[in-house]
Amino acid sequence: MRKEDKSTVIEQIAATLGEYSHFYLTEAAALDAEKTSALRRACFKQEIKLVVVKNALLHKAMESLDTDYSPLYDCLKGSTAIMFSNTGNAPAKLIKEFRKSTSDLLNFKAAYVEESFYVGADQLDALVAIKSKNELIADVIALLQSPAKNVVSALQSGGSKLHGVLQTLSER
Structure with missing residues (x-):
């Protein structure tokens, strides 16, 4: 390349990182073509953008932004796919x-x-629980x-009780 x-790819990745408020780093290299297509379809249905990137280009794109993404740098090994979403827990639920x-x-x-x-596979359950x-x-x-609702129901029940008491007194 x-x-x-x-540099164009780095700019595109950086723009996408800025566009979405949440992203997940996953490894999907073990998936065959059928399962990868199923994953992409599931992501599309839940409005999650799935992008496979080179780790070095992603690292440079992260460095070019204002936010400090240094805790994620150690995870950039092997094959990396990024799941972008504007809903924080949607990708976690999808992965699970x-x-x-x-x-x-x-x-x-x-x-x-x-x-x-959130770094490590043990954090997935915590991410699913995020609202x-x-x-x-x-x-x-x-x-x-x-x-x-409690005040309204108390006033309504009190009114019916008072009405019942007044009606009983008037009948006597």
Whole structure:
């Protein structure tokens, strides 16, 4: 590959890293063509961008950005595929489901999620448990609605009790 081509690829990788807020580093070299196609289809359905890159070019692209990605540099060995997503836990869930069906042929290396680094296969369960932005918003709304619902139901039940007492008194 010529030097000009390498610099173009590095710029494209850097632009993609800046475009997405979360990314996962995986190793998918052990997958055959059929399983790789299935992985790509699953990624497409969940709006995850899957890109296979050369480690040296990815390293240079990471160095060219403002964020310090140095904890991930040790993971750039062997074959590397990057899963880009705007939902923090979507790739982790996909990897976990895919590993069940392919008998652990898709290896998780590391991830950059919510401005934190997760390195090692043992971090996959922690990443699955991370809630997405929409899930957190739904939780906050549910918590905010709960006291209001309690007050409304208490007022409604109190009103019916008071109405019952008044009606009983009027009948006597």
